[in-house]
Amino acid sequence: MEDNRRDFLKTAGAAALAFPALIRAEQATNAIKVGLVGCGGRGTGAAAQAMKADDFAELTAVADISQERIDTCLDQLLKTSGQKVKVEAKNIFLGLDAYQKVIDSGVDVVILATPPGFRPAHLRACIEAGKHVFCEKPIAVDAFGVRDVLETAKLAKAKNLNLVSGFCWRYSNYIVATFDQIKAGAIGDIVAYYATYYTSPVKPMPPASARPAGMSDVQWQIANWYNFQWLCADSLVEQAVHSADKIAWSQGDKPPLSCTAVGGRQIPAEGGNIFDHFEVNYLYPNGVRAFLGSRQIEGCWNENADYIMGTKGVCTIGRSPMPKITGQTEWTYTGTKYDMYQYEHDMLFQAIRKGQTINNGERMATSTLLAMMGRMAAYTGREITWDMALNSQERIFPEKLDWNGSLPVPPLPRPGITKFL
Amino acid sequence: MRYAAFLWAVAAGAVDFNTAIAPVLTESCLPCHGSGKAGGGVRYSTAASAMRTIVAGAPEKSTLYLSIESGAMPPGEKLPKAQVDAIRDWIKEGAKWPAGLSLEQARAAVNERELVKRLHDKVAANSALPPATMAKIPEGDFVMGSNKKDEAPAHKVHIDAFYMDKYEVTWDQYRPFMFAKDEGVDAVSRPTRPYVEMSFGMGIEGFPAISMTQHAANKYAEWLSQKTGQFYRLPTEAEWEYACRAGTDDTPKDLEKYAWFAANSGGKYQKVGQKLPNAWGLYDMLGNVMEWTLDQYAADYYAHSPAANPRNQAKTPYPLVARGGSWQDGAEKLTCTARVGSDPSWKEQDPQLPKSIWYETDAQGLGFRLVRPVKIPSAEEMYKYWNNGVERDN
Numbered sequence: 080m081e082d083n084r085r086d087f088l089k090t091a092g093a094a095a096l097a098f099p100a101l102i103r104a105e106q107a108t109n110a111i112k113v114g115l116v117g118c119g120g121r122g123t124g125a126a127a128q129a130m131k132a133d134d135f136a137e138l139t140a141v142a143d144i145s146q147e148r149i150d151t152c153l154d155q156l157l158k159t160s161g162q163k164v165k166v167e168a169k170n171i172f173l174g175l176d177a178y179q180k181v182i183d184s185g186v187d188v189v190i191l192a193t194p195p196g197f198r199p200a201h202l203r204a205c206i207e208a209g210k211h212v213f214c215e216k217p218i219a220v221d222a223f224g225v226r227d228v229l230e231t232a233k234l235a236k237a238k239n240l241n242l243v244s245g246f247c248w249r250y251s252n253y254i255v256a257t258f259d260q261i262k263a264g265a266i267g268d269i270v271a272y273y274a275t276y277y278t279s280p281v282k283p284m285p286p287a288s289a290r291p292a293g294m295s296d297v298q299w300q301i302a303n304w305y306n307f308q309w310l311c312a313d314s315l316v317e318q319a320v321h322s323a324d325k326i327a328w329s330q331g332d333k334p335p336l337s338c339t340a341v342g343g344r345q346i347p348a349e350g351g352n353i354f355d356h357f358e359v360n361y362l363y364p365n366g367v368r369a370f371l372g373s374r375q376i377e378g379c380w381n382e383n384a385d386y387i388m389g390t391k392g393v394c395t396i397g398r399s400p401m402p403k404i405t406g407q408t409e410w411t412y413t414g415t416k417y418d419m420y421q422y423e424h425d426m427l428f429q430a431i432r433k434g435q436t437i438n439n440g441e442r443m444a445t446s447t448l449l450a451m452m453g454r455m456a457a458y459t460g461r462e463i464t465w466d467m468a469l470n471s472q473e474r475i476f477p478e479k480l481d482w483n484g485s486l487p488v489p490p491l492p493r494p495g496i497t498k499f500l
Numbered sequence: 501m502r503y504a505a506f507l508w509a510v511a512a513g514a515v516d517f518n519t520a521i522a523p524v525l526t527e528s529c530l531p532c533h534g535s536g537k538a539g540g541g542v543r544y545s546t547a548a549s550a551m552r553t554i555v556a557g558a559p560e561k562s563t564l565y566l567s568i569e570s571g572a573m574p575p576g577e578k579l580p581k582a583q584v585d586a587i588r589d590w591i592k593e594g595a596k597w598p599a600g601l602s603l604e605q606a607r608a609a610v611n612e613r614e615l616v617k618r619l620h621d622k623v624a625a626n627s628a629l630p631p632a633t634m635a636k637i638p639e640g641d642f643v644m645g646s647n648k649k650d651e652a653p654a655h656k657v658h659i660d661a662f663y664m665d666k667y668e669v670t671w672d673q674y675r676p677f678m679f680a681k682d683e684g685v686d687a688v689s690r691p692t693r694p695y696v697e698m699s700f701g702m703g704i705e706g707f708p709a710i711s712m713t714q715h716a717a718n719k720y721a722e723w724l725s726q727k728t729g730q731f732y733r734l735p736t737e738a739e740w741e742y743a744c745r746a747g748t749d750d751t752p753k754d755l756e757k758y759a760w761f762a763a764n765s766g767g768k769y770q771k772v773g774q775k776l777p778n779a780w781g782l783y784d785m786l787g788n789v790m791e792w793t794l795d796q797y798a799a800d801y802y803a804h805s806p807a808a809n810p811r812n813q814a815k816t817p818y819p820l821v822a823r824g825g826s827w828q829d830g831a832e833k834l835t836c837t838a839r840v841g842s843d844p845s846w847k848e849q850d851p852q853l854p855k856s857i858w859y860e861t862d863a864q865g866l867g868f869r870l871v872r873p874v875k876i877p878s879a880e881e882m883y884k885y886w887n888n889g890v891e892r893d894n
């Protein structure tokens with residue numbers, strides 16, 4: 080199996096976590112050229128972190144569908160990263176095929192930070208072209224995409240390319256320390272895992288009247304990507320996937336047997352087609368259960384927490400600033416927390432400099448599928464097994480996409496009526 | 501022109517960008533070429549975007565100049581010759597654009613000044629006293645600081661009278677500011693929706709609001725002023741210390757009777773007002789959450805600060821002063837004199853760039869309380885209290 084990030088971190092030890100050993104100027108032989116695909120807030124942040132991770136990392140190419148977003152992004156990066164921003168006008172690419180131009184511009188590393196629907200194709204193109212990748216979560220919107228990424232992850236391994244995923248908690252020192260406690264038996268055997276991801280709406284759909292005249296369906300939907308299954312994979316898979324990833328982590332990244340789920344939409348969809356609440360019940364071997372609740376509705380109880388229940392105690396993450404274990408073992412994380420977003424890039428660039436390989440590819444695909452099977456169960460009202468999910472023939476991301484084209488929005492799923500494909 | 505009344509740092513050169521160029525671009529170009537709308541892919545909100553149609557030094561090669569000179573732009577009436585010439589000369593002189601200036605932000609600042617002016621008039625016409633949840637802090641003199649490090653030198657300071665919140669601002673008070681719908685045209689700018697649950701599971705009702713930037717606390721004060729017709733703002737560092745000491749030397753002897761800190765907080769903040777108040781009736785000045793002040797942190801500020809009502813106006817986003825220590829701190833940090841400077845690491849969890857101007861997600865022991873000075877300041881002073889000018893990290 081692929082490099083297990085957590086074990087890697089564990090061996091690296093606390094000191095290394097707090098002060099990642101960066102490669103400094105005297106050891107560098109040449110620049111590492113970075114290309115950014117997706118210039119929104121997250122992509123801009125990731126680019127800044129990449130440039131900070133290595134003395135000779137520089138941004139040389141960018142892609143987006145919006146010139147305005149590129150302008151804003153570069154303005155911002157000039158302030159944070161200064162001379163390391165070396166994007167010539169010829170390396171600013173606009174449009175749905177801009178990612179390929181970034182790849183072809185001679186970069187060493189590509190940051191993939193577009194809406195998730197595009198990710199499988201972008202990732203494949205990067206790996207086929209021999210690029211190292213930082214790949215934001217989630218990695219696909221349907222099982223076709225998941226299977227594609229699983230293949231691409233194998234290809235990356237064969238080519239010794241680094242593939243670091245944006246499942247950032249795996250790079251958080253205090254969450255790593257917490258899972259180390261659990262792995263060492265601090266709560267005994269895990270019997271149940273309850274995770275919450277209750278927030279406000281992330282990027283609510285504007286009214287149809289806000290759509291400028293002449294804007295195509297595809298353009299309008301990408302501009303409001305969070306509200307469409309084909310772009311964001313739905314709220315459970317886009318946001319609460321972080322919780323799914325921690326559930327997977329607690330189970331050694333082994334898949335569940337099956338799941339059932341409820342879900343629906345309470346607030347008007349305004350032309351979008353994602354649910355605003357889910358509650359998923361996973362069944363793992365030996366009767367272990369994991370429950371994942373997600374909601375994006377204003378004015379409700381908000382909580383983002385994990386309650387991991389074992390035979391000898393309970394671990395709680397997120398109900399206080401520091402994770403806690405109560406029961407036979409009493410434990411609280413007391414160290415400092417460092418920036419997990421920065422650490423992801425520190426590790427990526429360090430691996431590149433040292434000729435090592437980090438490959439989070441398989442794990443990022445299975446964690447995405449774990450959330451996705453919950454979505455399948457909620458949409459259809461059926462019990463979904465892991466194999467059903469993995470082999471699903473439901474195509475959510477369009478096979479052909481025309482920037483100026485029409486794209487009818489499938490209606491909101493209806494449990495009991497919507498078919499599993 | 502209204503816009504021209506708001507002056508940015510004046511650029512060198514014969515044509516002044518702020519008075520001659522910005523108003524033309526703002527009034528005549530931004531409506532179709534602003535952020536969010538890019539007529540023909542052209543935009544004039546920031547330097548990076550504007551320079552796509554400008555060749556510095558060469559108006560005859562600049563689409564901007566050519567299109568207004570021919571009258572093709574703006575649609576409708578041709579710009580007056582004086583404006584066209586000003587643009588030409590400005591481009592010829594190198595098309596200097598003030599660093600970091602966004603025309604939209606500049607326009608927002610004009611609107612904000614007008615809002616504050618109306619608010620000032622409303623407050624000035626209101627004779628009501630502040631609510632009973634505020635304690636009257638008398639005018640007086642005290643010795644500020646100590647002989648320790650950045651608290652030195654101990655020096656005499658005069659403070660004018662003010663009212664101060666007896667309690668730290670709670671989520672019950674702060675959340676309506678975060679979540680309520682806009683009340684109309686006079687809307688104060690309000691926080692964006694947080695990505696994470698901002699109480700971190702520590703409790704909402706009766707508990708102190710935390711993890712907001714100083715900018716957010718300033719805007720809360722402005723919002724509350726608008727709602728109540730009273731003038732509220734953060735305390736200065738000197739006002740805060742004066743109120744914390746409450747006529748005493750410094751920290752109370754039985755700290756655990758007055759404060760929540762690492763030894764008794766149970767790893768989280770607690771409901772406000774449960775411990776004993778200080779001599780002036782203020783609860784939780786020490787501990788529970790540390791509290792924002794208006795001042796820029798400078799270790800040597802006391803060496804040259806004015807003797808009456810000092811305030812170190814912020815010039816950089818970091819560090820700004822927070823006071824009083826929190827539930828996370830050891831007793832040694834819970835003194836009336838201890839000073840803490842804010843740090844970029846307080847926003848580490850924010851994965852986006854630019855980082856939020858509203859949340860210090862990693863400062864989970866940081867809150868605030870407000871004061872209401874007895875003497876109502878001018879509109880310009882109010883503007884400066886509520887707009888620190890350094891809300892953006894970079």
